[in-house]
Amino acid sequence: MLTPLQQILEAVLLAAGEPLSRARLEEIMGEEVDATTLDEALRGLAASYAERGFELVEVASGLRLQARERFAPWIARLSPERPARYSRAVLETLALIAWKQPVTRAEIEAVRGVSVNPNIMRTLQERGWITVVGKREGPGRPDLWGTTRQFLDDFNLQSLEDLAARVFPESAKER
Amino acid sequence: MLTPLQQILEAVLLAAGEPLSRARLEEIMGEEVDATTLDEALRGLAASYAERGFELVEVASGLRLQARERFAPWIARLSPERPARYSRAVLETLALIAWKQPVTRAEIEAVRGVSVNPNIMRTLQERGWITVVGKREGPGRPDLWGTTRQFLDDFNLQSLEDLAARVFPESAKER
Amino acid sequence: MTIDAAVQPEYVARVGEQLLLEFPQDLYIPPDALAVILESFEGPLDLLLYLIRKQNLDILDIPIAEVTHQYMGYIELMQGMQLELAADYLVMAAWLAEIKSRMLLPRPPQTEDENDEDPRLALVRRLQEYELLRQAAERLDALPRVDRDVFPISVQVPVIERRQELPKVTLDELLEALRTVLQRAALVEHHHIQREAISVRERMSLILLRVAEGAVRLLDLLRPDEGRRGVVVSFLALLELLKGGQIEVERDEEGLFLVGVKTEAC
Numbered sequence: 001m002l003t004p005l006q007q008i009l010e011a012v013l014l015a016a017g018e019p020l021s022r023a024r025l026e027e028i029m030g031e032e033v034d035a036t037t038l039d040e041a042l043r044g045l046a047a048s049y050a051e052r053g054f055e056l057v058e059v060a061s062g063l064r065l066q067a068r069e070r071f072a073p074w075i076a077r078l079s080p081e082r083p084a085r086y087s088r089a090v091l092e093t094l095a096l097i098a099w100k101q102p103v104t105r106a107e108i109e110a111v112r113g114v115s116v117n118p119n120i121m122r123t124l125q126e127r128g129w130i131t132v133v134g135k136r137e138g139p140g141r142p143d144l145w146g147t148t149r150q151f152l153d154d155f156n157l158q159s160l161e162d163l164a165a166r167v168f169p170e171s172a173k174e175r
Numbered sequence: 176m177l178t179p180l181q182q183i184l185e186a187v188l189l190a191a192g193e194p195l196s197r198a199r200l201e202e203i204m205g206e207e208v209d210a211t212t213l214d215e216a217l218r219g220l221a222a223s224y225a226e227r228g229f230e231l232v233e234v235a236s237g238l239r240l241q242a243r244e245r246f247a248p249w250i251a252r253l254s255p256e257r258p259a260r261y262s263r264a265v266l267e268t269l270a271l272i273a274w275k276q277p278v279t280r281a282e283i284e285a286v287r288g289v290s291v292n293p294n295i296m297r298t299l300q301e302r303g304w305i306t307v308v309g310k311r312e313g314p315g316r317p318d319l320w321g322t323t324r325q326f327l328d329d330f331n332l333q334s335l336e337d338l339a340a341r342v343f344p345e346s347a348k349e350r
Numbered sequence: 351m352t353i354d355a356a357v358q359p360e361y362v363a364r365v366g367e368q369l370l371l372e373f374p375q376d377l378y379i380p381p382d383a384l385a386v387i388l389e390s391f392e393g394p395l396d397l398l399l400y401l402i403r404k405q406n407l408d409i410l411d412i413p414i415a416e417v418t419h420q421y422m423g424y425i426e427l428m429q430g431m432q433l434e435l436a437a438d439y440l441v442m443a444a445w446l447a448e449i450k451s452r453m454l455l456p457r458p459p460q461t462e463d464e465n466d467e468d469p470r471l472a473l474v475r476r477l478q479e480y481e482l483l484r485q486a487a488e489r490l491d492a493l494p495r496v497d498r499d500v501f502p503i504s505v506q507v508p509v510i511e512r513r514q515e516l517p518k519v520t521l522d523e524l525l526e527a528l529r530t531v532l533q534r535a536a537l538v539e540h541h542h543i544q545r546e547a548i549s550v551r552e553r554m555s556l557i558l559l560r561v562a563e564g565a566v567r568l569l570d571l572l573r574p575d576e577g578r579r580g581v582v583v584s585f586l587a588l589l590e591l592l593k594g595g596q597i598e599v600e601r602d603e604e605g606l607f608l609v610g611v612k613t614e615a616c
Contacts, residue, residue, distance in 0.1 A: 001226050011228030011246035016253050017192070017504030028252045051176050053186030054503055067501040069494050071186035075501050077203045078191050083498035088392050091487040099486060111479055114393030114438045154496040166493065168486045189503035229505045241506035250507055261517045263527065270528035274548060276555045277596070287531060302516060309558035312595035312612060319596070321555025330521045335552040341525050342532070 005033065006045045013056075013065050019153060021062035060152035060159060086123075093120050094129060098151070098160075099168055102133050102144035121145075129154065180208065181220045188231070188240050196237035261298070268295050269304060273326070273335060277308045277319035296320070304329065394442035395480040397424065402477070409477055412470055414453055418446040449473060553587035554596075557609070561597055565610035568599065 002010065012028055013020060020028075026038055033041075042063065046056040054067050067075055076082070086094075093116060096108050109116050124130045133146035147160075157163045177185065187203055188195060195203075201213055208216075217238065221231040229242050242250055268291055271283050284291050299305045308321040322335070332338055391397045401420050402409055425443050452469040494500045560566050571588065572581045588609065591597045598612045 002228070007226070007228040007243075008246050008249050009228070011242040011505075012249050012253065014189070014229055014240075014503065014505040015242045015246075015250040015507045017502055020253075028249055051182070053177070053182040053184070054189055057500075065189075065503050066496075067186040067190045067503050068182075069499045071183050071190075072499050072501070074183050074187050074203055075190045078187065083495075086491070088484075088487060091491050092392060092483055095486040095490045096483055098490070099483070111476075111483060112393060113395035113442070113476070113480065155490065155493045156496070156500060157493070167489045168482060170482060186501075186503075189505065190501040192504045192506075239506055247507075261519055266519065266523060266527035267531045270524055271531055273524075274528060274532070274551070276551050277558055306559070308555040309562060309596050309611065319555075319558065321558065322552070330519075330524060332521070335548045338525070338528070339548045341521065342528055 002045070002048060003041065005029070005037070005041045006048070009038075009041055009045055010065075013063060019059050019062035019064040024062065057156060058158055059156060060149045064153075089117065090120050090123060094124055094147075094151075095167065097124075097130050097145050098147045098163055101146040102136075103146075104136050104142040104144055106142060108145075177220070177223060178216065180204070180212070180216045181223070184213075184216055184220055185240075188238060191239075194234050194237035194239040199237065262295075264289075264292065265295050265298060269299055269322075269326075272299075272305050272320050273322045273338060276321035278321075279311050279317040279319055281317060283320075392484075394421075394439050395477060396484070397421065397439075398442065399477055399481060399484075409481075410474060412474065414446070414450050414470055418450050421446055445473070549583045550586045550590060553583050554591055557584070557587055557591060558596060558611075561609055561611050565600075565608045567602075568607035568609055571609060 008029065009025065012025070022035065022038060022042075025042075026033060026035065029038065042056070049055050053071055054065050057064055057066055092112055093108060096111055097103055100107065100111070105116055105121065121130070128148055129151035130145050131148050132143045134144040135141040136144050151157075152159065152163065155163070157166070183204065184200065187200070197210065197213060197217075200217075201208060201210065204213065217231070224230045224240075228246055229240050231238060231240055264287075267287060268283060271286055272278055275282065275286070280291050280296065296305070303323060304326040305320050306323050307318045309319040310316040311319050326332075327334065330338075391400065398417065398421060399409075401417055402412060407413060407417070422443060425439060428439075449469045496502060557571060560571070568588075572584050574581065576584070588597070592599065595612055597609055600608050600610065602608045
C-alpha cells in the first residue's frame with residue numbers, strides 16, 4: 001500500500017511524462033520532504049511496480065516511469081509508424097562520439113576508415129543525441145561533437161560512466 | 176495482483192497517453208481477448224488503483240488513466256511558470272505600506288533600515304496590491320504609496336482596521 | 351543506410367529472393383549482388399576484418415600477403431564492374447601494398463628502435479579499435495531504447511488552471527511580516543493609537559486617489575452614510591493631508607469647500 005507521499009510522487013511522475021530529477025521532486029514536494037524521505041519513498045514506489053505494466057527507472061535527467069520492455073509489441077500497435085531503425089553507419093558514428101567525445105568529424109573518419117556522410121551527423125543531431133560542444137583549436141577550428149543528456153535518457157542510461165560500462169567495457173578501463 | 180492481460184492493458188493505456196476505446200483495446204490485445212474478458216480485466220485494473228496516484232476513468236472517447244484530482248496542487252508545480260515565493264523584503268514592504276500609508280519609499284526605507292529595491296515596489300504594484308496615491312510635497316516630489324481595494328480583497332479584509340485587530344488581538348477584545 | 355548487418359547477421363546479402371549465406375569461396379559474386387555486398391561493409395576496415403575473421407586468422411599476426419591478395423581481388427572485381435569505388439578502399443589498398451613490401455625488406459638487427467616496429471602494427475591497432483567500435487555499436491543498439499523498446503508513460507492531468515500563477519501570501523504571513531517590522535521599528539507602543547491611525551491612514555490614501563482625478567467637494571468626502579466614526583476618520587485624514595501639504599482646500603463659486611491636489615508652488 002502506498003503512502004500519501006508515494007501517491008503524490010506517482011501522480012507527479014506520471015503527469016510529467018518526462019524524467020524529473022530528485023532535486024525537482026524535492027522542490028515539488030515541499031519543505032517537509034527531505035532527500036532521505038524522498039529516497040525511501042521512491043524505493044518503495046519502485047518496488048510496488050513489480051507486478052505492474054510499468055517501472056520506475058533512473059536515467060541521466062532523473063526518474064522516469066516507463067512501460068516495461070516486454071510489452072513493447074502491444075504498445076507498438078498503438079502507432080502505425082514503426083520506430084526508426086538505424087544503420088550500422090549511424091550507430092557506429094554515435095557509438096564513436098559517445099566513446100571519444102569531444103571529437104571532430106575527421107577523428108571519427110580516422111577510426112571508421114571511411115568518410116562520414118553529413119546526413120548521418122544531421123540525423124543524430126536532429127534526434128537530439130549529439131551536439132557541437134566546442135571547437136578544436138588549430139587550423140580550421142573544426143567542430144567538436146559530444147553526446148547529449150537526451151541521448152543518455154533515450155538509451156536508458158544514467159551517466160557516461162554507465163554508458164562506458166555497458167557499451168565499451170574493454171576501453172573503459174583505459175580511461 | 177495483476178494478470179498478464181491487465182499488465183499489458185496498463186502498459187498500453189499509459190503509453191497511449193490518450194483515451195482508447197474498448198474496440199481499440201480489443202484490437203490491440205488480439206483475437207484471444209473478447210469483450211467480456213476485456214471488461215473483466217478492466218474492472219480489476221480500475222480496482223487496483225484504489226490506493227494509487229492515478230485512476231482509470233471512462234470518457235466519451237474511451238478509457239484513460241489520469242492523475243487523481245487531489246494531487247493537482249503538486250502537479251501544478253510541474254509547470255515552469257510555477258510561482259515563486261515572495262521574499263521577506265516584499266512582505267515587510269507591503270506590511271509597512273499598509274500601516275504607514277500614504278508613504279514614500281524613503282520613509283519605508285527609514286523604518287526598515289535598508290534600501291527598498293525598486294523591483295519590490297514594481298512586484299507589489301503589478302500584483303495590484305499597492306498604488307501611487309499622490310506625491311509628497313517637497314524636493315523631488317516623491318511618490319506616495321498606498322494599498323488598494325484589491326489588497327483588502329485578496330487578504331479577505333474588510334478594512335485595514337481588520338489588519339490592526341489581527342496584529343494586536345488583545346486590543347480587539349476591548350471594543 | 352538500409353542494410354543493417356548487425357541486425358540481420360544470418361545472411362550476407364539478399365539477391366532477389368535468394369539469400370547469400372556466405373561469400374563464394376572463389377570470389378565469384380553475381381554482378382547485381384556486388385553492389386549490395388559492398389554496401390553491407392562499412393568501409394575498408396570492415397571488409398578487412400571480415401576477411402580475417404572469415405578465415406580464422408589471428409588479427410595480431412595477419413598473413414599480410416594473403417589478406418592483401420584477397421582484398422585486391424575484391425577491389426579489382428569492383429573496379430571491373432565499374433562501381434564507383436570509395437576512395438577509402440583505394441587508400442587501404444595502397445597501405446596494404448606498402449606494408450607488404452616493407453615486410454619483404456630484411457629487418458635490421460636492432461629491433462628495439464621504435465621506427466623499426468612491425469609494419470603491420472599500425473594496421474592491427476586500427477583494426478582492433480574498429481572492432482571495438484563495431485561491438486560498441488551493436489551493444490548500443492541492443493540497449494533498451496525509448497520509443498522502440500521502452501515507452502515513457504503519462505497520464506492525463508486533471509484540469510489545472512494554467513494561467514500565470516502568482517505567489518500566494520496568507521494573511522498570517524503578512525501579519526508576521528508586519529509584527530516583525532513594527533517590532534524592529536519599535537512602533538508597537540500605543541496599540542489603540544495605532545489602530546485608529548491605520549484607519550486614518552487608509553482613508554488618506556483613498557482621499558488622495560479621489561482628488562487625483564479632480565477636485566472634490568468636502569461634503570462628498572465626509573459621507574454621513576459611513577457613520578459618525580467614518581466621518582471622523584475622514585476628517586482626521588483630511589487634516590493629516592492638509593498638514594502634510596498633499597491637498598489644499600479652496601472655496602468654489604458657490605462658497606463650498608473644494609478639496610484638490612496641492613498644486614506646485616510657482
